[in-house]
Structures are given as structure tokens and as C-alpha cells.
Amino acid sequence: MAITDISAYAHLTESDVEALGYELDQIRRDVESSRGERDARYIRRAIRAQRGLEFAGRAMLFGGKSRTAWVAGTAILSVAKIIENMELGHNISHGQWDWMNDPEIHSTTWEWDMTGPSAHWKRAHNYSHHTYTNIVGMDDDVGFGILRMTRDEPWRPRNLFQPVANIVLAATFEWGIALHDLGLQKVTEEVPQEELLSKPNREFLRKATRQVAKDAVIFPALSGPLWKRTLKANLTANLVRNLWAYAVIFCGHFPDGAEKFTTEHFESETKAQWYLRQMLGSANVDAGPVMAFMTGNLSYQIEHHLFPDLPSNRYAEIAERVRLLCDKYDLPYTTGPLVTQYLLAFRTIHKLALPDRFLRRTSDDAPETSSERKFAALSDTVEKLRIDPDTGQRRGLRSALRDAKVALREKKARVG
Numbered sequence: 497m498a499i500t501d502i503s504a505y506a507h508l509t510e511s512d513v514e515a516l517g518y519e520l521d522q523i524r525r526d527v528e529s530s531r532g533e534r535d536a537r538y539i540r541r542a543i544r545a546q547r548g549l550e551f552a553g554r555a556m557l558f559g560g561k562s563r564t565a566w567v568a569g570t571a572i573l574s575v576a577k578i579i580e581n582m583e584l585g586h587n588i589s590h591g592q593w594d595w596m597n598d599p600e601i602h603s604t605t606w607e608w609d610m611t612g613p614s615a616h617w618k619r620a621h622n623y624s625h626h627t628y629t630n631i632v633g634m635d636d637d638v639g640f641g642i643l644r645m646t647r648d649e650p651w652r653p654r655n656l657f658q659p660v661a662n663i664v665l666a667a668t669f670e671w672g673i674a675l676h677d678l679g680l681q682k683v684t685e686e687v688p689q690e691e692l693l694s695k696p697n698r699e700f701l702r703k704a705t706r707q708v709a710k711d712a713v714i715f716p717a718l719s720g721p722l723w724k725r726t727l728k729a730n731l732t733a734n735l736v737r738n739l740w741a742y743a744v745i746f747c748g749h750f751p752d753g754a755e756k757f758t759t760e761h762f763e764s765e766t767k768a769q770w771y772l773r774q775m776l777g778s779a780n781v782d783a784g785p786v787m788a789f790m791t792g793n794l795s796y797q798i799e800h801h802l803f804p805d806l807p808s809n810r811y812a813e814i815a816e817r818v819r820l821l822c823d824k825y826d827l828p829y830t831t832g833p834l835v836t837q838y839l840l841a842f843r844t845i846h847k848l849a850l851p852d853r854f855l856r857r858t859s860d861d862a863p864e865t866s867s868e869r870k871f872a873a874l875s876d877t878v879e880k881l882r883i884d885p886d887t888g889q890r891r892g893l894r895s896a897l898r899d900a901k902v903a904l905r906e907k908k909a910r911v912g
Contacts, residue, residue, distance in 0.1 A: 498632050498648045498756035498859065498867055499776075502769050505755075505868040506776065507892040508825060516825055517768025520802060523817050527806050531595055538809045539593050539601060542583055542789075550576035557729050558719055570729040574736040575790075580609045581737055582744065582792025587808045589614050590622060594805075612674025613703045616696065619684055620677040626804050630749070630777035631757045637749070638756065640665065640676050644848045646756045647859035651851045658849045662842075669738035674700065740790075743838055747781050748797030750841035752863045753830030754779045774801035775818070776893075780831035787834075788812065798829070826892030840864070861900075871896055 499505045503513050549572055556569030585608025587593075593601045600606075607614050620636070628634035632648045639645040642665055644655045665672045681696040682689055691697070711730040716723035748754075755776045765773070775798055781787075783795035788811075794800055796811035799818055806814070822829040832840075844864040847855065855862075860869040 498646065498758045498865060500758045500760050501868050502757065502761055502765075502772055502776070505866075505870075505893065506772060506825075506827060507896050508772075512825065513772055514766070514768045516821060517766070517771050519821055520768075520771045520818075523814060524803055524806065527803070527810050527814065528595075531807060535807045535809060536593075536596055536598075539588075539596075539807070542579070543601070546576055546579040546584060549573075549579070553733075554715070557726050558722070561722070566725055566729060570732050573729060574733040577609060577733050577737040578740050578790060581741055582794065583789060583808065584608070584792075585610065585614070586792050586794070589618055591805045592807050607703075609707070610674065611670045611704050611707050612677050613699050616677040616681045616699065617673065620680040622804070624680060626801065628762065629774055629801060630755065631759060631762050633759055634762065636676065636680060640672060641679075642672070643845055645750055645844060646865045647848065647852060647855070647862060648756060648758075648865070651848075655849050659846050662845050666739055666742040667735060669742040670734070674704065743834070744781070744791045744794050746841045747834055747837035748779055748794055748800075749777075750844060750864070751779045751830070751832070751837040752840045753828060756865045771802060774798070775822075775827065777801070778830070779837060780815075780829070781834045781837055782831055783834070785812075795834075798831075822894070824890065826890045826894045828894045828897060870900060 503510055506513070508516070553569045553571075553573035553576055556565050556572065560566065560569065585606065588601055588606045589603050589608065591603040594603055596602075603618065610617075625635055625637045630638060632638060632646060639649070642661050643658050644651065678696055678700045679689065681687075681699075682694065685694075685696060687694040687696055711734065712727060715730060716727040719726040757773055757777065761769075761773075778797045778801040780798050781791065781795040783791060788795045793808035793811045796815050799811040799814045800808070802818065803814065819829055821827070840863075847864075857863070859865060860867045860872075
């Protein structure tokens with residue numbers, strides 16, 4: 497099963513978990529107290545850059561008739577849509593810039609360039625996902641109700657088709673998220689799913705209609721005789737944006753090392769254990785400044801899950817301090833190249849499409865998810881938190897995972 501006792505899994509005592517939580521609280525206080533004009537300039541420049549790119553892309557599509565102009569205009573428009581989605585829409589809707597008290601850059605007023613209403617997304621994502629991150633049965637973002645991403649979820653015959661469902665989800669990601677959020681909004685408002693004229697349905701229909709009209713009617717019509725080229729460019733840019741957003745989200749939530757948790761753990765969870773769950777349930781992507789910007793700084797997914805409402809431009813400096821804490825408490829800091837992280841998630845999608853009887857590992861020791869039971873047979877080498885007598889270093893989960901890998905290799909060698 498998934499992790500039930502996070503302190504035991506992390507090989508930390510309760511006092512150590514609370515100490516870790518205090519140090520993370522201090523990081524939050526430091527960033528909150530230092531927010532200022534530098535951060536405000538960052539987000540305003542990002543907005544201007546995004547709008548400038550969109551204008552340039554559309555101008556190239558309207559004014560150029562060559563294939564080169566179409567490719568360049570579509571590429572620029574795709575980048576503009578990615579920035580609007582990842583760095584602006586996602587982060588502004590998280591309330592990262594509410595402290596500025598700017599009505600234009602505020603979570604209550606920003607409406608992003610996506611099919612679903614921002615209000616639906618904020619309820620489903622900001623609250624449900626970030627509160628219940630990776631808790632099986634409580635976080636609906638674990639597979640988005642479409643994919644089986646952990647062995648703690650029972651296999652169903654429909655899972656055989658999830659490799660195909662994954663492709664469809666990636667290509668239509670904005671629609672998948674919008675419908676996912678719509679369903680949760682209906683549950684929140686206690687509205688029957690089949691009620692066609694419900695308030696959530698009307699809100700969704702209004703937003704979706706505006707999006708489709710903008711991309712499929714208004715901008716193509718403004719292009720005159722070039723309307724087909726503009727329509728194709730809009731659809732292509734949306735597809736590129738969808739694929740990129742999908743890849744970034746899956747790389748941050750589903751590679752090996754992004755653990756799952758049980759409802760039993762949540763029932764008695766402290767704030768410090770919530771922090772620890774965010775650290776162990778998320779994964780980063782190795783990225784430089786440009787790549788980080790294009791991911792909406794979600795290449796720092798661990799830091800985002802720890803502090804979802806702090807300005808995204810501060811995640812890089814926060815990451816340095818979080819890494820030091822991981823070293824101090826001997827905790828893993830899961831990160832890797834984007835291609836590697838996605839391939840790990842891709843492998844899990846295809847592997848868990850099969851019934852459990854075809855899988856060798858269990859939900860306690862599988863590479864894509866594990867629990868404290870992973871270490872049950874290694875009690876002689878993986879004890880509770882201790883100090884290494886040779887190095888004087890703290891020994892925790894990172895050392896335990898390393899010891900477990902060695903023990904598994906030795907076991908395979910003996911069996912072989």
C-alpha cells in the first residue's frame with residue numbers, strides 16, 4: 497500500500513519532522529518579508545513579454561503569406577500561449593502576486609487563455625490537489641480519473657486502454673483539465689452531474705464558447721482570405737501548449753520518487769508532516785533560467801508544492817535552501833532531466849495498464865510508488881534516524897533507499 501506513516505517512511509523521529517517543518521516555515525517567512533519591487537517588476541515584465549510575443553506572432557500570421565512566416569508566427573504564438581498558461585495563468589491564479597494588491601494581477605480577477613473557467617480550476621487545483629497531494633482516494637489529480645498511476649488503485653479492464661487515453665489526454669489537455677475541474681465543481685456545489693443547465697455547466701459553456709470563438713472564428717475572420725492559415729496556426733499553437741503543459745505536469749507528479757499516501761496518514765497529519773508529504777510527493781526537472789521560465793517555474797515542483805502561493809521567480813533561491821535541508825535530514829531530492837522524468841512516468845502509465853498479476857513488484861516496493869513496508873525486511877540496515885558512526889552524518893531515508901537498492905541487487909544475485 498502507499499505510505500501510511502510518513503515519519504516512519506522518512507526514517508525521521510517526530511521531533512525531527514517538527515524541526516524540519518520549523519525550518520521550512522522560516523523559509524516562508526524570509527521570502528514573504530522580502531517580497532517587493534524586484535518581484536513586482538518580474539511579473540509585469542513577464543506579462544509585457546507574453547503580450548508582445550502574442551502580438552508579434554499574430555502580426556506575422558496576418559501579414560505574411562509565405563510558409564516561413566506561418567511557421568515562425570505559429571511558433572511565436574505557441575510560446576506566448578505556453579507562457580500565458582504556465583508562468584502567468586497558473587501562478588497568478590495561485591495567488592502568488594495577490595500581495596501586490598494590483599487588480600489586474602490578482603487571483604480573483606485573472607482569467608486565463610484556457611477552456612475551463614479559472615474559478616473551477618482554483619477550487620479543484622489550489623484546494624483539492626494542494627491540500628490532498630497524492631493521497632490516494634482524496635487527490636483526484638492522481639491520474640486525473642483517467643489513468644491508473646499507482647498499484648493502490650484497483651485495476652479495471654478500462655485500464656488496458658490507458659496508453660491510448662494518455663495520448664488523447666496529452667493532445668487535449670486543456671479540455672481534459674476543464675472537464676475534470678467541472679466534475680469536481682459539481683461535487684462541491686452538490687449539483688447532479690446529469691443536470692444540463694446547472695450553474696457549473698453554464699459557467700463552463702460560457703468560457704469554452706469564448707475560447708472556441710476566439711481561436712476558431714474571430715482571429716480567422718480578421719485574417720480575411722488567410723483565415724484557413726490562421727485557424728490552423730491557432731489549433732497548432734493550442735496543441736503545442738497542451739503537450740507542453742501535460743509533459744511538465746506529469747514530470748512533476750508521476751516519475752519514480754514522487755510517492756503516494758493513504759487516507760490513514762492524512763487523518764493525523766501535522767503541518768510539518770504536510771510539508772514532508774509535499775517534498776516526497778513531488779519531483780523536479782533539471783532546468784536553467786529559460787527552461788524554468790517556460791515551465792512556469794514548475795521545474796521546481798517540490799518548492800511549488802511546499803509554497804504554492806509564493807512568487808514563482810523566488811523558487812530557484814528557495815530550492816537552494818530546500819536542498820540543504822534534504823542534505824541535513826538525509827532526505828531524497830527527486831530531480832532529473834525532463835526527458836528522463838517523463839519517460840519514467842510514461843513507463844508507469846503503460847506498466848499499470850496491465851493487471852497486477854503481470855507485475856513483479858508490489859505497491860510497497862515498486863519503483864513508481866512504495867511505502868514504509870519497503871524496508872520491513874531490512875530492519876538490520878535501515879533503522880530509525882541515526883548518526884553514521886564513521887562520518888558523523890545523519891542517516892535517514894536517502895541512505896535507507898540506497899541500502900534497499902543494494903539489498904535488492906544482492907537478493908536478485910542469490911536467486912539468480
